[in-house]
Every structure is written in C-alpha cells, then in structure tokens.
Amino acid sequence: MRLRDHSRFSKRTAAYCGLAAPLVALSAIVLATVLATPETFTWHGRALSDMGRPGTRTFLLFNGGLIAGGLFGIPFAWRLWVTSFGRVERLGVVLLVTSVVGMIGVGVFFLGHTEYYLERNLHFAAALTFFGVAPFAQWVYGTGQVLDGARGLGLLSIWFGIVHPVTWLVWLVSRAGTTDSWAWFAVPEFVAALAFGGWILVLAGDLHLADTEGRESHD
Structure with a gap:
C-alpha cells in the first residue's frame, strides 16, 4: 500500500x-437502563453512574461501554485535528479529547x-470533566468551523453545546423548592450525553461523506 493510500x-x-x-457508549447506557434492577437504577431516584457500581448486573456493560466508546473517540479526535483549518478548531479538538478522557x-x-x-x-472529577468540558468543546470547535467557512455545521455544533446548560438549568428550576433535590438527575445526564454523542455522529458523518465523495472522484 502506498503511503498516500495508507494515509487515506x-x-x-x-x-x-x-x-x-x-453508538457504542449510548447503546451501552440505554441497554443498561433496560437491564438494571430497580434497586440499581431508576430515572427518578438514581444517577446514570449507579449502573456502574460493583456487584450490579450492569457493571461491565455500563463501564465497558463508556471506556470503549471513549477509546473509539481518540482516533476520531486525531482525524479532526489533522483536518482542522485553524487554531480555534484545534482548541476545540483539545477540549473534545479532554471531555472524552473524562468519559473514559x-x-x-x-x-x-x-x-x-x-x-x-476520582469518579466525580471524571464526571465533571466530561459534563463540564463537553459544551465548551462544541462551542469552540463550532466557532472555529464558522470562522473557516463551514457556517451551517459550525452553528449546529454551537447549538449542540447550548443543549447542555439549557438542560441543566431546566432541571435545576424543576427541583427548586422540592425536598428531593437530586430526583431525576439521570435525565439531564442522559440528554447531555445525547447532545455530545449526536454532535460526534454529525461530525463523523460529514467526514465520512467527504471521504466517500473524495474516493469516488479519484476512481
């Protein structure tokens, strides 16, 4: 295989x-919610991470899914890095990697x-890294996309990032004045995970489409 073909x-x-x-990470989370016993997880009374506690039937599925999904994300981040056009986009990639490391x-x-x-x-530090850095990765990378001319995709990235604070704000407002302040905590966690995962899918799909079109143009 020639060097150019190998790089491609x-x-x-x-x-x-x-x-x-x-797909791996989110599928593992969803399947874990289905398989978890009520003592392990309920949307009302537990956090998603409770499905990763030792001794639960979802221990390997939940934790393994997050680790595997994160490991898949590392080479993808490299792809974003080498195809980025400016410093702002690359800063966004650095933040993306930071968030992925938090997920792992x-x-x-x-x-x-x-x-x-x-x-x-270190669990809470890892969770805070993922949930706290993810929206900034989307905002910064999206800003870089807009600056580099990919306006539509960049604005979509920014909107994916906006989902995070809006979701957490809605949850906080809904808990105001209640005695069970941590109820339904898993819901904003899952929405945030969906927003991050959906963003990665959009970026990967766009790159895959570009690869396909590029390959066809050379055939």
Whole structure:
C-alpha cells in the first residue's frame, strides 16, 4: 500500500471510529437502563453512574461501554485535528479529547472504585470533566468551523453545546423548592450525553461523506 493510500485509509478508519464511539457508549447506557434492577437504577431516584457500581448486573456493560466508546473517540479526535483549518478548531479538538478522557474516567473510576484501587475518589472529577468540558468543546470547535467557512455545521455544533446548560438549568428550576433535590438527575445526564454523542455522529458523518465523495472522484 502506498503511503498516500495508507494515509487515506487511516483517516477513513478514524472517521469510522467517530461513528462507532457514540453508538457504542449510548447503546451501552440505554441497554443498561433496560437491564438494571430497580434497586440499581431508576430515572427518578438514581444517577446514570449507579449502573456502574460493583456487584450490579450492569457493571461491565455500563463501564465497558463508556471506556470503549471513549477509546473509539481518540482516533476520531486525531482525524479532526489533522483536518482542522485553524487554531480555534484545534482548541476545540483539545477540549473534545479532554471531555472524552473524562468519559473514559467515569468508566475506569466507577462509583466505589476506592474499595479496589486508589484511595482518592476520582469518579466525580471524571464526571465533571466530561459534563463540564463537553459544551465548551462544541462551542469552540463550532466557532472555529464558522470562522473557516463551514457556517451551517459550525452553528449546529454551537447549538449542540447550548443543549447542555439549557438542560441543566431546566432541571435545576424543576427541583427548586422540592425536598428531593437530586430526583431525576439521570435525565439531564442522559440528554447531555445525547447532545455530545449526536454532535460526534454529525461530525463523523460529514467526514465520512467527504471521504466517500473524495474516493469516488479519484476512481
């Protein structure tokens, strides 16, 4: 295989990884909610991470799905980096990687991991990294896309990012004045995960389409 063909194959494979990453992670989360017992998870009374506790039937599925999805996301981030046109987009890619590392961390440092390894609980830091950085990755990368002329796709990226604070704000307002302030916490978590995963799918799909059109133009 020639060097040019190898590079093209690597980029195409990385785009496929971008398609796989959210599908693997989100499918694992959804399937875990179906398989989890009421003692492990309910939308009203638990967080998504409760499905990753040791001893639950969803332990491997939930944590493994997050880790695998995150690992698929790393080569996709490389593809975004090498095809970025400016510094703003590349800063967005750095933030994307940071968020993906946070997602992997949620699976690696599951709730209760201190009983097995590490004395310091890193689960909440990992979760905060994912949920806190994800919208900034979308805003910054989307801004870079707009600056580089991809206005439609850039604005879509920015709107995906807006979903996060709006969702959390709606949840906070809904809990005001209630005695169970953490009820339905899993809902904004899942919506935020959908917004991030949907964004990755859009970007990966756009790159895959570009790869297909480019390949056909050379045939």
